[in-house]
Amino acid sequence: MITVKVTYTVQPAFAQQNLENIRRFMKDFREMEGFQYAVYTSADGNTFTHISHHNDAAVQQRVLAVPSFLAFQQQRDASGLTGEPQIEVLHLADVVRPII
Numbered sequence: 001m002i003t004v005k006v007t008y009t010v011q012p013a014f015a016q017q018n019l020e021n022i023r024r025f026m027k028d029f030r031e032m033e034g035f036q037y038a039v040y041t042s043a044d045g046n047t048f049t050h051i052s053h054h055n056d057a058a059v060q061q062r063v064l065a066v067p068s069f070l071a072f073q074q075q076r077d078a079s080g081l082t083g084e085p086q087i088e089v090l091h092l093a094d095v096v097r098p099i100i
Helices: 012-029 057-064 067-078
Strands: 002-009 035-041 047-054 086-090
Touching: 002 057, 012 035, 012 067, 035 057, 047 057, 057 067
Parallel strands: none
Antiparallel strands: 002 047, 002 086, 035 047
16 A cells, blocks of 8 residues: 655635645546545645555556646646645554544
């Protein structure tokens, strides 16, 4: 399993558009299998955290190539982020049970 966490902060004026772009690619993601993807917002409303769990690298590559996801990334990056997205690969230590 491959788990990746990406955190970034958008300008306040772009936060609503970012949410709309997320909803667009999440709709496309729902048609796919082999992974779990969740997006969270922080209390400031401008900081987003994406956590993805992929069964394997082939699934991860298919997810990363979805056109609506590529458009989301392009618009997010062009919006004037407050810093570079922070990308972390996570390693599962333990889990009781997934809630989804």
